[in-house]
Amino acid sequence: MKRMSIKPKNVISTLIILFLIILLMPLLTWLHKDTKSLNIWIIDKTVPNTDYREHGGLFWLFNFLKIKNPNLNSYNLEKDYFGFVPKKNSSSNYHTKDIDLKTLENQANPEIIYLTDAYGVYDNDLKKESKMDKRSALIYGGVSKDDILYIKSSLKNNVLIGEFNILQSPTPEDISVELQNLFGIEWTKWYGRYYASLQKDLEVPDFIVELYENMYKSKWSFKKAGFVILSESGQIVVLEKGKDFSSKALKLEFVNNYDAYFNAQNDVGFYYWFEIVKPKSAKVLANFKFNLTPTGKRKLESFNLPLVFPAILKHQTSQYTSYYFAGDFADLKPKRVPYQYSIADRLYKMFTFEKSGFQDAFYWKVYVPMMKRIISDIKPNGTKTIANFEPIKLENGISLKTRIQENKFLIFTQNGWREFFIKGVNMGLAQPGKYFTQMPDDPLTYLRWFEMISQMNANTVRLYTLAPPEFYKALKVFNLKNPDKKLYLIQEIWPDEDVPDQNYLNAEYDKAFKKEIENVIDAIHGKAQIPKRTGRAYGSYTADVSMYTIAILIGRELEPDEVISTNTKNKTETYDGEYIKVRGSPTEVWLASACDYALEYETRKYNMQHPVAIVSWPTLDPISHPSEFNEYGKKELEYNDKAEININHFDLGKNNLAGFFGAYHIYPNYPDFMNNEDKYKKYTDEEGRFMYGGYLRELMENHTKFPALVAEFGLATGMGIAHQNPDGYNHGGLDEESQGKGIVRMMKAIKREGYIGGLIFEWMDEWAKKTWITEPFMIPYERHVLWHNRLDPEQNYGILANEASLPKDRFVISEAGKIKSLEISSNAEYLYLKIELDKEFSKTDELLIGIDTYDRKRGEFKLSEKLNLLLPSGVEFLLKITLDESKILAIPSYNISKGRYSSEISFSAKFENIIMQINKERVTQDGRKIPAIYHKFSILPKGKFGDSKYAWYVEKNRIYIRIPWMLLNVSDPSSRTVLDDKRTFKQLSRDILRTTKTDGFVFYCALFEEGKLGDILPGNSNFEVKKYIWQTWENVEYVERLKESYKYIQEFFATIE
Secondary structure: OOOOOHHHHHHHHHHHHHHHHHHHHHHHHHHHOOOOOOEEEEEOOOOOOOHHHHHHHHHHHHOOOOOOOOOOOOOOOOOOOOOEOOOOOOOOOEEEEOOOOOHHOOOOOEEEEEEEOOOOHHHHHOOOOOOOOOOOOEEOOOHHHHHHHHHHHOOOOEEEEEEEEOOOOOHHHHHHHHHHHHHOOEEEEEEEEEEEEOOOOOOOOHHHHHHHHHHOOOOOOOOEEEEEEEEOOOOOEEEEOOOOOOOEEEEEEOOOOOOHHHHOOOOOOOHHHHHHHEEEOOEEEEEHHHHHHOHHHHHHOOOOOOOOOEEEEEEEEEEEEEEEEOOOOOOHHHHHHOOOOOOHHHHHHOOOOOOOOOHHHHHHHHHHHHHHHHHHHHOOOOOOOOOOOOEEEOOOOOOOOOOEEOEEEEEEEEOEEEOOEEEEOOOOOOOOOOOOOOOOOOOOOOOOOHHHHHHOOOEEEEEOOOHHHHHHHHHHHHHHHOOOOOEEEEEEEEOOOOOHHHOOOHHHHHHHHHHHHHHHOOOOOOOOEOOOOOOOOOOOOOOOOOOEEEEEOOOOOOOOOHHHHHHOOOOEEEEEEEEEEEEOOHHHHHHHHHHHHHHHHHHHHHHHEEEEEEOOOHHHOOOOOOEEEEOOOOOOOOOOOOOOHHHHHEEEOOOOOOEEEEEEEOOOOOOOOHHHHHHHHOOOOOHHHOOOHHHHHHHHHHHOOOOOOEEEEEEEEEEOEEEEEOOOOOOEOOOHHHHHHHHHHHHHHHHHOOOOOEEOOOOOOOOOOOOOOOOHHHHHHHHHOOOOOOOOOOHHOOEEEEEEEOOOOEEEEEEEOOOEEEEEOOOOOOEEEEEEEEEOOOOEEEEEEEEEEEOOOOOOOOOOOOOOOOOEEEEEEEEEEEOOEEEEEHHHHHOOHHHHHHOOOOOOOOOOOOEEEOOOOOOOOOEEEEEEEEEEEOOOOOOOOOOOOOOEEEEOEEEEEEEEOOOEEEHHHOOEEEEEEOOOOOOOOOOOOOEEOOOOEEEEEEEOOEEEEEEOOHHHHHHHEEEEEOOOOOOOEEEEEEEOOOHHHHHHOOOOO
């Protein structure tokens, strides 16, 4: 048998073939690998040229992993990102592409949102290859409010990733804080970079050299490699190789075996931009760690900078998962690195070696394996396109979203027309410290409110005037992202309150109102460019919310005297419009013409109609109320019930397809006829008598032609009462539970009596408001927005409380007696007192606290008849506390309820209750007198401070008190201003009383046990003067809090379809 001989040539060929197979197998494997489709938003604001290095490493990974976009195409690093887009071979030709409403309308929710860099592009970047030079003008950069709006609203079952530099300038600080909250981190405002050479005029920017030389008063002499660490406030630390570190000075170390979890390498050097952050709610997965010499450590310690700080953090919420990389991780020039190879990442990881000053090793050994694991854990949401449209009915070429038909309010849905019951809130937009016209320009504020309102199971929000563009943008974003919990808009168009000659039909006044009608309609269609103006919103309105707008309201609470004056000065009693007609008074003609113009303008310009309504209130209802007369049997001398607006005088024009209705502001406590009409007392519901329901029924019985909306109803919390209601639904003074239950009861009556809905007044407390019992005492009035008057019901109607932040600074008087200490503090709402005794406060104890609010030489110098000591200064108020009752008393000369406004010297120990009239005396048509009603403001309501009504409580040996500033005749706590006016007045008006500045308050405490003096404070045998002076302020610190009423409304609204 012959032996087989293998020729060397065949062996070589076989080996070559095997080698080629081995070589080609990863390529073939990659080519046959399944693709994965993910919708990914990449934001990169730093693309000054076409190397795309800030997101290049990320796109290499997408291509390597065969991640496709929603259209099943590969991600293109030149096109598939948001940010600055340069043009090839051109330094001046570029455009920007940002996330916008079209992105939300045309795309499904992204599975990944990645913010790679926001440093931006500067003027010098386009002129030459430049160093980081902050002196160059910014062209584009920073995370914007709109970016955050679209990102935050899109965080639902997805992953958010961010890295350096998105937190620092040019990102505005408030946006940076929002980002930090999203990632669960806190930025220390320190950041740094490794430089292969610190030598001047090479890599290091000139501004860093200048900063160092100015700070240290010495020349920049560094030449070796090193780190420059900077703070936003202008501090700088330089670490140089050889002196401060030897090699691998900064490395990344995973914690808790996360290197194994990610299949990443540990202890890899880091040689680029980084920042120092702290975890808040995020979990640290890896740290940066400095390896420094003692000299280098001392440099960091001198600025309290850590040697170890987070590098990779993970934050998990019920809505999304986030990862934050505290360095420039994704930086790579991808065009030189092929990816069509299934083991490419492992080969690069294996054969890329660390080299000082180069990030390649970090990219392959840490970033790529970590991102592979993160991406592999993401499951596609399955929907790559989204049909974000709102069903609209086209009728005779006119678009309709809502309409009135057979006195029902209908909305068009995917299933056709259905009845729609309006359940919502009125949105006044004045935050603490702001007037009504100073509305927020932050869309995130509106988005936050919409989320809470929608979670309350409301379906509608109402605006009184045109809001800033950000409101409408946020509303559209919210509805696009919450198609099952949409909020619809009722937009009011508000006529100016300054009516020339009290005549609504004044030509210039009417012309201005018609112009505002155009502005508002253009704005809700996203087609308004309104130049800057005083007193009203303006700007670029690009968000079309017409499909979410369900009605337009015309008018406001018209003043009776203006109505009478308009009717007297004009003879026109008819108006025949194509959309609205009227046979009535001149005022009704003016309203009809405005409604008609709104319908005509929207039809002509946008081929769309919305139902319109006139706004009115019980003061102008068409019902004659027997309890609203004066002692001479005349109505015309009373404010209420002397004029009317009657919707039954109106009719539809031939071209009106959407319809017409009445919108009324109806409260249970005002006007007085709501409280005094005997016929309303006959109305009952499941809880008993309910006079409010009686009025609702009577109004509806007189509202025969069109449906009616209760466009305002509500109850106020707080400590002040401006009007009393027989059923307990007073104008103010309610606890939050009663507010919620009362609103639910009113809404039940609104639905029962056939109204098309109800809108709660109001969403949030507005400090800018005022009422008749408080306005004369808030001086100077222009500063009253800087503090929250807890005695003013109008400031406390909100379901969302806007509360002054708790005091930070405390003034303590302490001694070793039975009264151990008195702690005093304050904020923009209250003066806080905390008294600690050496034993439990009992039923036989009485505590007196005299308060000297100004001028030590005036006031009452005797605290009590039971106390023989004279005070070293005169007090204006006495706080009298027992276990069952606490009340604040005033000296007679300083008791505003008696018309006295100036402190006078006294040694009588006489103090009075503060009792104010809240309901005036009324006379009925038959001459019967209804007595005036008074309220004792001296009595402080007892309860824990979690509820906005309560002013004091006791816990064993501690007594806690908070006194609203107005009860102490403080007219403006923000400037330490108090009342001081010896004059008398028949009637008070705004800013008429004189005031003075106080240099602080002085307190005197006396404890009586079973009627006998037990202790005084401050002092031993005699009182001592110790003055409390609080800091004035120009800016308000406050917090939002949902009141207890929210949950009652939420539960009831859930039952209304």
